[in-house]
Amino acid sequence: MKQDISLSRTVFPVGKALKGGRYFSRSIGFAGRWRVVQLGVILLWTSVLPISAVRTGSQFKATDAQVSYIGRVERDERAGTVRYDWVGTYLRVAFTGTQIGITIADEGESWHNVFIDGKWIRKIRVSGKTPQRILLASHLERGRHELQLQKCTEGEYGCTLVVAFDLPDGGQLLSVPRRERMIEFIGDSYTCGYGTESNRATDPFRLETENCDKAYACILARYFGAAYSLVAHSGRGIIRNYGDTVQVSKGNMSQRYGQLFDEHNTVAYDFKAYRPDLVVINLGTNDFSRGVTPTADQYIGAYVKLIARLRRHYGEVPIICVTPHSRSPHLATCLRLLQLQVDTDKKVHFAEFMPAIITPDKDLGASYHPNYSGQKKLAMTLIPLVSAVMGWDLETWKE
Numbered sequence: 001m002k003q004d005i006s007l008s009r010t011v012f013p014v015g016k017a018l019k020g021g022r023y024f025s026r027s028i029g030f031a032g033r034w035r036v037v038q039l040g041v042i043l044l045w046t047s048v049l050p051i052s053a054v055r056t057g058s059q060f061k062a063t064d065a066q067v068s069y070i071g072r073v074e075r076d077e078r079a080g081t082v083r084y085d086w087v088g089t090y091l092r093v094a095f096t097g098t099q100i101g102i103t104i105a106d107e108g109e110s111w112h113n114v115f116i117d118g119k120w121i122r123k124i125r126v127s128g129k130t131p132q133r134i135l136l137a138s139h140l141e142r143g144r145h146e147l148q149l150q151k152c153t154e155g156e157y158g159c160t161l162v163v164a165f166d167l168p169d170g171g172q173l174l175s176v177p178r179r180e181r182m183i184e185f186i187g188d189s190y191t192c193g194y195g196t197e198s199n200r201a202t203d204p205f206r207l208e209t210e211n212c213d214k215a216y217a218c219i220l221a222r223y224f225g226a227a228y229s230l231v232a233h234s235g236r237g238i239i240r241n242y243g244d245t246v247q248v249s250k251g252n253m254s255q256r257y258g259q260l261f262d263e264h265n266t267v268a269y270d271f272k273a274y275r276p277d278l279v280v281i282n283l284g285t286n287d288f289s290r291g292v293t294p295t296a297d298q299y300i301g302a303y304v305k306l307i308a309r310l311r312r313h314y315g316e317v318p319i320i321c322v323t324p325h326s327r328s329p330h331l332a333t334c335l336r337l338l339q340l341q342v343d344t345d346k347k348v349h350f351a352e353f354m355p356a357i358i359t360p361d362k363d364l365g366a367s368y369h370p371n372y373s374g375q376k377k378l379a380m381t382l383i384p385l386v387s388a389v390m391g392w393d394l395e396t397w398k399e
Contacts, residue, residue, distance in 0.1 A: 057169045059103075062162040066173040067093040071229045072260050072269055082162045085110075085155030086262045087192050088212045088230030091162070094146045097171035099138035102149070103163040105131040107264060110158035113213050115148040116140070123152065123211070131163045146176055152211045154192050154234060155262030181226035181392070184276040185217040186257060186306075188286055189234035190324065193218075195366030196375055203366040214372040217280070219379035219399060224392050229274060233262055237287030239302040240294050247294045253283055254302050257309070271313040278390055279310055280382075282322040288331045296330075300338045307342060318347045318389050325353040325370075325378060349389055354381040 060066075061080030069075075071089035073082050082091075106126040114121045116137045124134060136147065151160055165173060185191050193215035195205065203209070212218055212230060221228035233256060235242040241249040256262060260269040287299055294302075303321070310319060323335050335350065342348045354377075358364065363374030370378060376399055387394050 057097075058167045058171050060165045060167070060173050062164055064093075064165070064173055066175045067091055067165070068176060068178065070227050070274070072231075072273060074260060074267075080164070083159065084151065084261075085159035085264050086230060087151060087154045087232055088218065088228065089160075090148055090150035092146065092148050092176045093165070094144055094174035094176050095165070095167055095171060096144055096174065097168045098140045098142055099135060099168060100145070100147055100171075101133055101135040101166035103131045103133050103166065105129055105161040105163065106158045107161075108158035109153075109207060110151055110160050111153045111208060111210070112160075113148075113150040113152050113211070115150070117145050118148075120213075123208075125208070126158070126160060131161070133166065135166075144174065150213060152193065152213055153207050154210065154232075155264065156233065157207055159261065159264040179225060179227040181224055181390075182228070182274055182276045182278075183217075183221050183224075183226050184229045184274075184279045185232065185282070186253065186279065187217065187230070187232040187282040188236055188253070189232075189369060190285075190375075190378075191215060191217050191230055191232035191282055192234050193375070194234050195364075195369035196372045198365030198371055200366075201360060201364035201368045205366050209366055211372075214375055216370075216375045216379040216382065219376060220280075220382055220386065223379070223383060223395065223398065224386065224390075226277075227274075229276070231257055231262075235286055236283075237285070237289075238283040238306060239298055240287045240289075240292075242286040242289045243291055245292055247292055247298060252302075254306060257306065275314055276317060278386065279314065279317055279319045280322060281306070281319065282324060284331045284335065285324045285326050288328045288334075293330065296334050296337060299331075299334050300341060303338050304341060307345070307348060316347055318349065320349045320351050320382075320385065320389065322382070323350070323352040325358065349385065351382055351385050353378050357381070 062082040063075055063077055063080045069082060069091050071084060072086050073084040073089060075082050104126050105128060107129060109125065109127040111123050111125055113123055114136050121137060192210065193212035194210050196211045196214035197209040217230055218228060233253065236253045236256065238253050239248055241252055258268055260267045287294055307319060310317065323332060339350050357377045358370060358374050363370055363377060365371030386392065
C-alpha cells in the first residue's frame with residue numbers, strides 16, 4: 001500500500017512519569033520551530049517539515065537483513081516496509097551510535113514497548129497512516145546497543161507499518177543472535193495481557209493498560225530465555241466467541257490461527273516464519289461464556305483439529321493444553337474428555353493453574369482480568385511443567 005511520507009510527526013504519551021519523578025512535557029513543539037525535551041535516554045521531537053528536510057545521519061529500510069522480526073509479519077521488499085497486527089509481534093536489531101529512531105505508521109492505534117540493551121525504556125503510542133518519525137532513545141554511550149520493539153496491544157485496534165530506522169552519521173545496523181528456544185502461545189485475553197497494567201477489577205478496558213509483556217506467556221518465555229510468538233485475541237474461543245448467540249462463531253481462533261493477520265486481512269499464513277520448540281494452548285473460557293454454548297463434541301472436535309493442524313505444520317513438537325484459571329465446570333469436563341481422546345499422542349500434555357492463587361484485591365485488573373501480579377502467579381504455576389516437558393533447567397526467578 002502506497003504511503004504518504006511528506007510529513008513527520010512524533011507520537012508519545014504525555015504527562016507520563018519516568019523513574020526519578022521526571023515527566024514527558026505536554027507541549028513539545030509547533031509548526032516550523034523546534035523545542036527539545038531531553039529526559040534520561042529519551043529524546044522526543046515534533047515537526048511538520050518533510051522527513052527529507054529534517055533527517056540527518058543514515059536511514060535503513062525496515063526490511064534490512066540485519067533486523068529480525070519475531071511473529072507473523074508481511075514484508076514488502078519493494079517498498080522496504082514490514083506490516084503486522086498480532087499482539088506481541090516484536091523486532092530485534094543491534095546498532096552502533098548514541099541514538100536510534102524509527103519511521104512508523106499505524107492503521108488504527110497500537111502501543112509498543114521499547115527496550116534498549118534488555119531494559120524497558122517506555123511505551124510509545126503509534127497512530128495515523130502517515131509515517132511519523134519517533135526518536136526512541138538518545139544520549140546512549142558510544143558503541144553497540146540492542147533495540148527490541150514489541151507491539152503490546154491487539155490487532156483489533158491497530159495494524160503497524162514499520163518504514164525505516166534512523167541512525168546518526170556513521171551508525172550501522174547489526175544482526176542479533178537468534179534465541180535457541182521458541183514458544184508459540186495460542187490464547188485469548190489472558191494471553192494478550194488485557195488489563196495487566198490496571199490495579200482494580202472494576203476498571204473498564206483501556207488500550208493503554210493492555211500489555212502482553214506483563215502476561216503469563218511473555219513472562220514464561222522470558223524466564224526460560226525463549227523467543228515467543230503470540231497468536232491471541234481477546235474474547236475469542238477455539239470455536240465460540242464471548243457472549244455469541246451461536247455455537248460456532250465467525251472469526252474464532254480456529255479460523256484466525258491460519259491467518260497472517262489477526263484482524264486486518266484474511267490472507268493465509270504459510271507457517272514458514274518459525275518452527276517453535278513448544279506450543280501452549282490456553283483457550284476455552286470464551287467458548288463457555290454466557291449464553292448459548294457449544295456441545296462437548298463441538299469443542300473437543302475443534303481442539304483435536306487444532307492439534308492435528310499443529311502436527312502438520314510443526315511435526316512432533318510438544319503441546320501443552322492449559323485449563324484456564326477461570327474455567328467453568330463444563331469446560332473442565334470437556335478438557336478431561338479431550339485428554340482421554342488424545343491419550344495416544346504422548347507429546348500432548350495438560351496443565352492446570354494452581355487453584356485459589358488469584359487474590360481479587362491484589363491480582364485483578366480491568367474487567368476482572370489478571371493484572372501483572374496475577375499473571376506472574378499464573379506463569380509460576382506453569383514453569384515446573386514446562387521444565388519437565390522440555391528438559392529446560394529451572395533458574396532463579398528474575399521478574
